[in-house]
Amino acid sequence: MSAVTTETATETAAVPAAEPVLEASGVVMRFGGLTAVGGVDLTVRQGEIVGLIGPNGAGKTTFFNCLTGLYVPTEGTVKYKGTVLPPKPHLVTQAGIARTFQNIRLFANMTALENVLVGRHTRTKEGLFSAILRGPGYRRAEAESRERARELLEFCGLGAKADHLARNLPYGEQRKLEIARALASDPGLLLLDEPTAGMNPQETRAAEELVFAIRDLGIAVLVIEHDMKFIFNLCDRTAVLVQGRKIVEGDRETVQNDERVVTAYLGAPLEGTTAAQEDGQ
């Protein structure tokens, strides 16, 4: 489908690329004295799969929360397709950003199908009265929603599990269900927070295929992962977050050959350049 563009951070501005979907600039998130995210810029373009990596506690999830309105960033702006996002989670989803959670947050006591139907919420309008009156319009919309939800379950490989309670699904399938639920809001950008955590190698392979398939639907993907193989197989571009700062961004070689990344992952202190220390003063 879309040509896989490999571009380094420095080239980004030079190459005439696809429309940006997400533009985060100078996002800062402080919790009291702790700066969890210290001024991160990130752009995701149409048709891209972008990776976000970094050691534990680097601020990746916090950054996601800032993008999706769960946290209101202390500083900085987030734009989706050129418009600044309102700091309310449901409005962000409405605008077109959907997400999954690192610690699975399904509606445990709803069936898989119902979970996906909840994901359709922003794309349907039927209110209280049409639900009570059950006119033909309502029936049609409800049938369409169910149809679409079943398609999405099928797409994520959960076709047979529609009527199972989410809590009774195996771990890997719960992660897939989170993706199906997120896709139900017809997003332009999908944020995946560690989608393969706890998966075995086969499941991880399947998840890779799924992410490619999602990209092929024209949905840009921003994915957090600790599994480097997964990230480098998948991503056109990867940003590395260490202690709230983006230290490198670029393709596989750029990231892998950067010695700051290596030191960060080996746990050696980044002498002098530590983001949290600078901000903490």
Next chain:
Amino acid sequence: MTESTTHETSPVLPLPANLALGAAVGGGVLAAASAAMSWTWTPAFPGDLTYYGSPAGLQWLALVGGALTALLALAAHGLKGLRWLSPSGSRNGVLFAALGTFAVCWYAVVAIAVELDGLVNLDPGGWLAAVGSLLAVLGALGLPLDRRRTVRHPELHWGLYAALAVSAVLRVGFGQGWALDAVPPGIRPIFTENLWFFVVLPAAIALFRLWRLLDGRLRIGRIERPLPAARALPGWAEILVVTAVFAVGLGVVEFGVSTEYGELFVGFLLLTAFATAALLASGAVGRLRELTARHRAVTTGAAFAAAGAFPFTQSSETYVLIGTNILIFATVALGLNVVVGLAGLLDLGYVAFLGVGAYAAALVSGSKFSVFRDLHLPFPVAVLIGAAAALVFGVVIGAPTLRLRGDYLAIVTLGFGEIFRIAMNNLDGTSGPSLTNGPNGIAAIPDVSLFGFDFGEAHDFGALHLGKNGNYLLLMLVATAVVVTVFARVANSRIGRAWVAIREDETAAEAMGINGFRVKLIAFALGATLAGLAGAVQAHVSGAVSPDQYLFSSPTPPNSAFLLAAVILGGMGTISGPLVGAALLFLIPAKLEFLQSYQLLAFGVALILLMRFRPEGLIAGRRQQLEFHDVQLPAQAAPADDVPTKAGA
């Protein structure tokens, strides 16, 4: 076949198989037959059990229980033509039915002996009932029952034994007076007048211990068996079965409502509880559920028809009034279930919305105690005004509070409930503006008249007689139908799913694009509106409104505490749950006068026990069952959450 690592099928008593079966069937038959004999020689015992050949009161229960035991025993044995009664083939149903019969018969016999002073008062019938039901239990214990393999025997905490000993000593001490010296004189009456506590507490501990011992011996468990495929019946026959079941249900409920004395009601409760357990174990209930799920419309129709037929079966207006009050209570409880069960919002002042609706409707009803006494709006308009007033209050209360997460709503609604009552008391023209006539309330609300049908008059339709209370019962039934319809439709819609999602995980729900505040406000306002609607009808049914009808907690339902209890007890998020819960919570205090002063205590204990053993409530939807017990049910095509299985009255 049904053996597993955790469960086995084995008899508790090592009896020869045929002997056990014979004892169970024979015991059941004997107990049933005893109903045709005299149990006691004197009519002094309530219900007059002295006649040969015509069962009365408790004897009917013995008849039903005994027959059920014998039939279940034969059905579980595989007798041709009876398999439908015991599709699972589990023998536990036989044991439960026998225990129910035993409980009823022995309760009656002991009550006769105690109330009339001595066993000499027992006639042969009474002896036969006692012996027969005991025989049935022994026989059932000899059948291959579903049992757990493991015995959990955690030792009772020593503190419990200590409490037992201390309270026994205190009982003696306070009785003889010497322990009183340790108590300041001012609070001595607290102890001397509540000596029962020092008896009940050790008794409860001893019973608990006894139960543990017994449970260790019996190890009764439950093996989930897939029901064999039902013999295919033509559609009309299935519908006939559903209808027949509801007719039987109507008979059962009618029997319960029209019990005339406490002993009979206790017996009734015992038998219904055990019989329900028995039919659940035998799989008959499961079979019925399949049927009702297939014929949803027929089921709902049959349930309402049964409730509607109730006033025609009653000769006494008082029992019809009880039915009407149960319906009011149940309808309001179902409205509360939208707020609590679906959206997970804790509303502690729900009854105030009922009051708002009732007062609003009463004010425009043309009552001469209303400040707008010249205003007599037609009933449907009054109902709409009641609902609208409650809606306004719901939005006013909900809009500021629902923005916050956490328990603020519970506190605010609790406060609103109190403010409502106090305000209604004070808007009497002296303490405040004149609106509600203060503590006297608005009485003499004129009877409803719709399309020339005067609800205040008795009507005869051919052979059928419908009294005033009957008219209102039917009117209330319409309100119930409205609420049931709204609940059923909304629960399974986009907005209903959003409520459940919010209840499950508000953060995730918002991340899925749900505006939490908006959706919660809709739930809260809908709940308030339904309460207002019910309140407006209730004002016309009871003919008067006064502040003391709408309290947080009082000995008589509906009040906020009882409403919440009805929802939780019955089953959150289901339709039939709150209806059944409300019926029980209304009937038990109404029928058992001796409970009156300990009612709240009894409810507390009942709720604790229920939450311990059946946290999903008496009637659980599929979802609730899965939520609280880690069983894996086979997936079903249709969401069978909200099949109403029994009408409220």
